[in-house]
Amino acid sequence: MEEKELEGPNSASEKRYFPESLDSSDGDEEGILACEDLELNPFDGLPYSSRYYKLLKEREDLPIWKEKYSFMENLLQNQIVIVSGDAKCGKSSQVPQWCAEYCLSVRYQHGGVVCTQVRPQSAVQLALRVADEMDVNIGHEVGYVIPFENCCASETILRYCTDGMLQREMMSSPFLGSYGVIILDDVHERSIATDVLLGLLKDVLMARPELKLIINSSPHLISKLISYYGNVPLIEVKKQHPVEVVYLSGAQKESFESILRLIFEIHQSGEKGDIVVFLACEQDIEKAYEIVCQEGSNLNPDLGELVVVPLYPEEKCALFKPNEETEKRCQVYQRRVVLTTSSGESLIWSNTVKFVIDVGVERRKVYNPRIRANSLVTQPISQSQAEIRKQIVGSSSPGKLFRLYSEEFASKDMRPLKPAEMQEANLTSMVLFVKRIDIAGLGHCDFINRPAPESLMQALEDLDYLAALDNDGNLSEFGIIMSEFPLDPQLSKSILASCEFDCVEEMLTIAAMVTAPNCFSNLPRGAEEAALTCWKTFLHPEGDHFTLINIYKAYQDTALNSTSEHCVEKWCHDYFLNCCALRMADVIRAELLEIVKRIELPCAEPAFGSKENALNIKKALLSGYFMQIARDVDGSGNYLMLTHKQVAQLHPRSGYSITKKMPEWVLFHKFSIAENNYIRITSEISPELFMQLAPQYYFSNLPPSESKDILHQVMDHLSPMSTMKKEQNMCEKCPETAEQRCALQ
Secondary structure: OOOOOOOOOOOOOHHHHOHHHOOOOOOOHHHHHHOHHHOEOOOOOOEOOHHHHHHHHHHHOOHHHHHHHHHHHHHHHOOEEEEEEOOOOOHHHHHHHHHHHHHHHOOOOOOEEEEEEOOHHHHHHHHHHHHHHHOOOEOOOEEEEEOOEEEOOOOOOEEEEEHHHHHHHHHHOOOOOOEEEEEEOOHHHOOHHHHHHHHHHHHHHHHOOOOEEEEEEOHHHHHHHHHHHOOOOEEEEOOOOOEEEEEOHHHOOOHHHHHHHHHHHHHHHOOOOEEEEEOOOHHHHHHHHHHHHHHHOOOOHHHOEEEEEEOOOOOOOOOOOOOHHHHHHOOOOEEEEEEEOHHHOOOOOOOOEEEEEEOOEEEEEEEEOOOOEEEEEEEEOOHHHHHHHHHOOOOOOOEEEEEOOOHHHHHHOOOOOOOOHHHOOOOHHHHHHHHHHHOOOOOOOOOOOOOOHHHHHHHHHHHHHOOOEOOOOOEOHHHHHHOOOOOOHHHHHHHHHHHHOOOHHHHHHHHHHHHOOOOEOOOOOOOHHHHHHHHHHHOOOOEHHHHHHHHHHHHHHHHHHOOOHHHHHHHHHHOOEOHHHHHHHHHHHHHHHHHHHHOOOOOOOOOOOOHHHHHHHHHHHHHHHOOOEEEEOOOOOOEEEOOOOOEEEEOOOOHHHHHOOOOOEEEEEEEEEOOOOEEEEEEEOOHHHHHHHOOHHHHHOOOOOHHHHHHHHHHHHOOHHHHHHHHHHHHHHOOOOHHHHOOOO
C-alpha cells in the first residue's frame, strides 16, 4: 500500500494509519517523543491538543484496542469484515476511526466512512465522542445525520447516521458512491432498515469491488451473519469483568415493589455506583420516577443525593456524560438511578454503573395486518437482551445484576435471539422504499429473515389503495412522489392531496406535529385540572388535527414575539406543553416545506380559520387516512373500527373527551390494542365526505357491518354523476386481483 506523505515535522502519526508499520521499531523514539507536542493531526492539519493524548490512553484501555492490527490487516485484504463484541467493548467508537484512518491512507479515492446506528440518540452521542477523540470539530471532519437534522459538511470524512437515513440516501445514490467504507453497527437490534441494508448491500458490493463493509454485532447473531454472507473474516472481542448475578424468582409477581426495595437497599448500603433499572414500558418509568423521587427525599442526606434519570426512547440527551460544571457543582456524592426500557440497552455507556435491575419482560408493539393495528404485548425479553443488560455493569470494579426472575424462566421462556422487527411491524413504508429502489435495479432484496407474508400482502394492498402502485405492481407517479417524503405513506398521500385542495401549509403543520414527539407534557400528580384549563384555549371544534395547528401557531407567535429562548420555554411550561417537541415540529415542518418546493408541488396561501379551509383539510386527511375511520355505535363513545370489529374509546386528552362532545364518525391517526383501546388524534368527518374520497374498491372490500350499510345508503343518495364516476373507477380496477396487481417485483 502506498504511504501518504504527511505534513509536519515528523511522521510518527503514520504508525496510527498504516498496518504495515504497526510493528515497526525503526526510527528514533526519543526524537519522536521530543517533538510530540508538534505532532499534527492528519485529518485537519492542526497540532494535537493535550486532551487528544489523554483520551488516547483511555482508548488504549478498551477491550477492542488489542484487535486493531488484526482488524486493519483484514480490512486491507477483504471486502467484508464482521466484528463480534460485547456491549461497551469500544467497537462503535473505535472501528469507525480505524476505517477513517484507512480512507486517509488511500487518499479518500473511494470516499469517506459512514456508520449506521439504530437510534438517533446513539448516532449523535457517538459522533460527539469520536470527534473529541479524533481532536476535530463536530460538523466538520466528523458529523451525524439523523431524521430532520444534518450536522455534516462537505469535508466530513466520518459520519454517523441512523440506518433509516442511509436507506433514504440510497434513493438518490443507489450505489452509495460517497463512501469507501460502510459500517452497519448494532446489527443484532434487527431493525427493518438494517435488515434491508444487509440485503441491498450484497448487490452494491458486487457492483463496487473497492467498497468495504464492516458489520458490528453482539456475539449472539454471528453464526447467522456468517451463514448469510459466507466465509468472511471475523474479529472477536472479549470483555471480561466480574459481575455477580442474583436471581430473585419470587420477585417477579411483585416486581414493582421489589425494584423500589432494591433501589433503596443499595443506596442505604453505602456501596458506590450508579443503578440502571430496566422496566417493561414507559408507563412504568413514569410511575417509578414519581415514587423514587418522593421516597428519596426522605432518605438520610449523609448517604448522598439520589438523582433519578428517566430515559425515554425519544430523548437525545447523553447518559452519564458528566461535564466540568457538573463535577464542580457536586460537593457530595451523587448516585444516579436510571429508569429505562429495552430501548436504553444501547444508550448506556458509563463505567460508573455498578448495579443493574432487570425485570426480564418488555412491552413490544406487534403489528396485526388483519386489523391494521399494533398490539401492545408484554412478553419475556430474549436471552441475548438479558446478556447485553449484564454487560452494562461497569468494568472497573465488580458489579451486581439483579434478575427479577428465575434461571428456569430464563432458559425456558426467553427466546435465544431478539425477534426481527421485519416480522412484527407494519411493512408499508419498507415496501414503498423497496419499490422505489427497484427503479435503480436493486429491488431484489435477499433478506436475512423473510418478511411475514401476510404483512407483506397487507402493505402491498395499502399502497395500491393509496394509488402508489400501477396495474403492474410498480410505483406510480404518485408513489414516486410519496417516497420523497420521510413519512408514513398515508401522511405523504395526505400532503399530496392537500395540493389539490389548497391547504398545503396547514397539512404540513399537521404532518410535523404528528411526526414529532407528543407536544403535551407529562403531568405531575395534581396538575391535571390546571393543564386541561390551559389546553382548552387551543381546542378547535373541528377536531384534534385542527387543535394541533392552533398549538403550533401559538408556539410560533410566542417565538416570534419573545426576546429570548427562555421566554418561549416559560410559555411552554406555563401551558403544560413540551418545548422540545414543538422545536422538533418546527424543524420537521421546515424540511417538509423544503421537499415540497424542491419537487415543485403547488402551494396555496394559508387560509386557516375559514369553513372552506376546514373542509379542505378534512378532504386531504381522508385522502390518506380513509382506512382509519370509526363510528360511535351507541352514542356513548364506543367507536367501532370500519375495517374490523375492534371497539375503542377516544383518548382522554382528545378535545372531544375534554368537551364531552362525541361525534358519530371520526378519522383517527393512531390506534393500538392495549389495556385501554384508545384512538388518538381524532377529527370529525361526515359519511358523505368519506364516500366521496375513499376508493370504491376499498369500500367494496370492507367486511359487512351496520356502518357499511349506513355508508351504502349515503352512496345511494349521492349524485348520479358521482356514483357513475365511482363505478367507473371500480371497473378499471376489477380485471385483476389485488394479488396480481401487487406482486412484489
